[in-house]
Each structure stands twice: as C-alpha cells, then as structure tokens.
Amino acid sequence: MWQLLNGATEVLVDGDFLWVPLLFDPEVADEVDLEEAENLSKGLAKTPTSLLRRHQGRWFIRSLTLTSLVEQFQAVYPEAAAQVRRDLLQAIEPRRRALRPVVDATVQTILFEVMPYFLRTRRGWQRQSQDKAAILAYLAQSGAQPTAAAELLADLRQQEAIRQEILHWLETRHVQLAGALPPRPDPPELAQWFTRAVQVQILEQEMARYRQELAEWQRLQTLPEPQLLLLLAVAQQGALEVDGVGFLPDPKLPGGYLVYKRTGDFALQDYYGRPYFFPDCRVAVSTLGPFQPVVLDHYKHPLLRRHAPRQPICLTDYQAPTTFSAAGIIQALQEGLNALYYGYNARKRNGYNSLDTYGRDLSVVSFADRRLPADDPRLVSGLLEVKNR
Amino acid sequence: MSMAPRLLARIKEGRGREASPQPWLQTAWAAVAALVVAYDLKSLAQFQELAQTDALAVVRDRLSLFPLVDEAQYSLVQAIVAQYDNPYLPYARTPGEVVLSQRLYKRQPDIDPQLLARIPLAALWEGNEVMG
Numbered sequence A: 001m002w003q004l005l006n007g008a009t010e011v012l013v014d015g016d017f018l019w020v021p022l023l024f025d026p027e028v029a030d031e032v033d034l035e036e037a038e039n040l041s042k043g044l045a046k047t048p049t050s051l052l053r054r055h056q057g058r059w060f061i062r063s064l065t066l067t068s069l070v071e072q073f074q075a076v077y078p079e080a081a082a083q084v085r086r087d088l089l090q091a092i093e094p095r096r097r098a099l100r101p102v103v104d105a106t107v108q109t110i111l112f113e114v115m116p117y118f119l120r121t122r123r124g125w126q127r128q129s130q131d132k133a134a135i136l137a138y139l140a141q142s143g144a145q146p147t148a149a150a151e152l153l154a155d156l157r158q159q160e161a162i163r164q165e166i167l168h169w170l171e172t173r174h175v176q177l178a179g180a181l182p183p184r185p186d187p188p189e190l191a192q193w194f195t196r197a198v199q200v201q202i203l204e205q206e207m208a209r210y211r212q213e214l215a216e217w218q219r220l221q222t223l224p225e226p227q228l229l230l231l232l233a234v235a236q237q238g239a240l241e242v243d244g245v246g247f248l249p250d251p252k253l254p255g256g257y258l259v260y261k262r263t264g265d266f267a268l269q270d271y272y273g274r275p276y277f278f279p280d281c282r283v284a285v286s287t288l289g290p291f292q293p294v295v296l297d298h299y300k301h302p303l304l305r306r307h308a309p310r311q312p313i314c315l316t317d318y319q320a321p322t323t324f325s326a327a328g329i330i331q332a333l334q335e336g337l338n339a340l341y342y343g344y345n346a347r348k349r350n351g352y353n354s355l356d357t358y359g360r361d362l363s364v365v366s367f368a369d370r371r372l373p374a375d376d377p378r379l380v381s382g383l384l385e386v387k388n389r
Numbered sequence B: 001m002s003m004a005p006r007l008l009a010r011i012k013e014g015r016g017r018e019a020s021p022q023p024w025l026q027t028a029w030a031a032v033a034a035l036v037v038a039y040d041l042k043s044l045a046q047f048q049e050l051a052q053t054d055a056l057a058v059v060r061d062r063l064s065l066f067p068l069v070d071e072a073q074y075s076l077v078q079a080i081v082a083q084y085d086n087p088y089l090p091y092a093r094t095p096g097e098v099v100l101s102q103r104l105y106k107r108q109p110d111i112d113p114q115l116l117a118r119i120p121l122a123a124l125w126e127g128n129e130v131m132g
Helices: A002-006 A025-040 A066-076 A076-090 A090-099 A104-118 A132-142 A149-179 A187-222 A225-237 A325-340 A378-383 B002-017 B029-041 B042-053 B071-084 B094-107 B113-119 B122-132
Strands: A012-014 A015-019 A050-057 A058-065 A240-242 A243-247 A255-262 A267-268 A275-278 A282-286
Touching: A012 A187, A015 A066, A025 B042, A050 A132, A058 A066, A066 A076, A066 A187, A076 A090, A076 A187, A090 A149, A104 A132, A104 A240, A104 A243, A104 A275, A132 A225, A149 A187, A149 A225, A187 A225, A225 A240, A255 A325, A282 A325, B029 B071, B029 B094, B042 B071, B042 B094, B071 B094, B094 B122, B113 B122
Parallel strands: none
Antiparallel strands: A012 A015, A015 A058, A050 A058, A240 A243, A243 A255, A255 A282, A267 A275
C-alpha cells in the first residue's frame, strides 16, 4: 500500500480515503456493470457508501485511509521508521543518552507485582486492594538508605532539567512541522506529506513519553522522604530485601536481577522418622532467564545434586516460562520452595541424594551432620517444622 | 438390516465424491491476460506483431494464474479472446501460441486435454507437421 505513495500509480484522495485505479477480470467487470446499472436505476445518485466511483472516465476503488497508513507505518516498517526517528532526533541524541529512568521496568515489576505477592501474610498486611503508593509505603519500612542521597537527588534534578530542555525542543519542532502540514494532501505531494505526517507522529510520541517521565518525576518529589529514599537506594544498589523477599543484581548476567525468597529454617525426616535440620537459604530466579529456580547459597538438599552454590532445584513436570513476567517469576519461586519443603519423599528416597543411606547408596552428599535429636527444643516447641511428615 | 450398511456406504461414497478436489482449469481470458501483463501489451497490432516474431519463443517465467488488468488492457484482452477464441486457447503460454492454438484446433480438434496441459502447443504443432 505504501508503494502507492511514491507517485508511480495514479491515486485519488477524497477525505481520508485513498482511491486507487480498479483492476479488472471478467468477474470484476460483471460487478462494475451491476454497479453501473444500479446507479442508473437510482437516477445517477452516487451512494456515499459505494466502494466504486468513476473519475475522468476511469473506475477507482476505495482503499485504506491515510490516517491508518500513517498509524501503522511504524509497526509494518520498524527499520524505516527507526531511520526516520534517528534523523529527526539527531540534534537531541547526546542529551537523550544521559537520561535513565529512576528504576527500570524490571525493577518496577519486581517491586510492585512480585514482592507484594510474598508479603501478603505478614503483619496482617493484605495484598488485595493495594496500590503502588501503599506497597511503596510498606516496603519503605525496611529503612533502606542510599549512601549519598543528596548527590543522587542532585543528579535526578539535573536529569529533569535535561528532560525539560528536550521537551521544549520537541515542542518547537512539532509546531514547525505540524504547522506546515496540510490536513489533506494533493496526490503529487503525497509522499512528502506522508513523511511529514510520520515525523509529526514520532514527535508526538516522544513528547508524550517525556511528559510522562516528567509527571513521574513530579510524583516522586511528592513522596514522603522514606519512600523516596527507598527508591533512591534501589536505583543505586539495585537490591532490596523485605521480610525475606528481595532481589539483587545478577553477577553473571549484567542488566538482570535475581529475585529471591528465603526459606527460613526447616526440617525434613528420613525413612525412619529421624529429623534433619535445613538452615535458611535463598531460592532465586533470574529475570533474564532461564526461569528455573536455583538455590543461591552454598547448600545441600536431597533435591540438589551437590553441596555447592547456585544449583538448580530438581523439579518434575515444571514447564519454565520463556518470557519475563511477574506471574512467571512467582510461579518459579513457588515451585522451587515447594520442592525444597515437600518434594522429598522419605519412603521413595527420591531426588539426587537420600537423607539416610541404605543398600548400594549412590548419594554424593551426606546429611549425617544435619541430623537432629528427636527431642531438639526447636522441634518440640514448634519453631522448626518437619515439612515432609 | 442388510440395507443399512450399503446405504451408509453409498452416502459416504457420494459425499466423498462431492468433497474430492476438482482439477483447476485456467480460463482463456486468464491465459491471454497473463500474457498481456507479462509483455505489457498496449494494442492488438502490437500483440500480432509479437505473435509473428515470438511464435516459438521461450515461455516467460511466472505467468500470473489469476491476472488482473487495468481498463485499457481489459478491452485488449477481450479483443484478443474474441479474435482467437478456441478450446485450446487456455493452454497458450506465449503470444505465438495464441495464434497457433486456433490453427491447431482447426486441423486437429480432438487432442487429449492432459496432452495439451503437458506439451506446449508449439511442440504439438511441429510434431503434427512432421507426422502430417
């Protein structure tokens, strides 16, 4: 459709619609004859909804609207649109490069979607009917502090000034371009009009983006101090932990984060009912995939192959999601936690290693040092729960 | 009791026949229109000139199966079809074969359609000449 605009084909522009010359085969010719007969019977009154019209002795058929062509151009030709965008925004490119969001989209997902899911049962705090502000207020109770808050704030203010500058530049350019753009073009200037229209559209998108970012910044400034400090700390360190749920930058994959949940101390029992102690560990999922739960710490467990850090947990029937989403991360963490707590069956002695040795034992890890006396005070008082009882 | 399976079989057979794909045959109009598009012809005279020089020419690549033409070419296609109309015309793949098809049909009107589809009209014409 866009090739029509280069002027090789004759087109009509009427209102928003492009009309292109009708092509014929015998069936189309029959249709045209029918249309003509109908028009004659109605006394040549042209129906406004008609798809066909005669212009200077030739038949034309209605095709797409100019608006839709402009709107869809970026989706259909992303590379060409990117080139137009680059050329258009060349002047502000160095300034744009200095900008970065306070917290990126991944961290926002973790903060406002993943973490609240695991925080729901603590201190009567309910996940339902909570908006971002309430979540932030709750998370701010952790008292996370950035190391140089004043400098960070000054840096953010500077970024705001740059955003204002860019927005001003965009608005001036938009007025220039949109002012020179006729509402509907003549066919000879169609290609030029189209390029202009795409440029104006890109400018409008960029303006909307910067306005939104500025509004976001305004909102940040109205936040109570602990919440602002929390966000600054997260932006600076890329890490946070509240009530045993947290995230930290992935040391192996730059740009990725490890979202984790602590298991807390727990106990498992073997075939003979003897309890074994398992200390607290962090079950984590990387935001860049694979979305397979791992145990971050140096740890041993029947469902882990060895005594080592960052081991994937043995799971059956778990289909890891292929893209990052809050639901996927939550599911992976829950699968991992459930496997550590309830996945080991003392009768089947499943997993890579078994707690007790029997027969020809193939375990490479021994759990003898983890065994607890049956009358251990933590077990008796209920502080330590035997999960696979 | 004995009728039911036979009836069922007959119904199934009938439906199977209805559903079976029919061979698709190009129309004479589409064959000529594809040539008009491929050679970008403007007039009947141009077509006839080309047909004389191009009688045994190599078939153009990728002739359109469902051609669409503008108004001027539509009337040209109609004129060509009207002038050279014959049952062998759908099998013509070059301008020369359009003219040849009429002469071939006059000489030998009972060639098997499968043969027509498989062997170019020009070759059939030559073979006929040799045989004749």
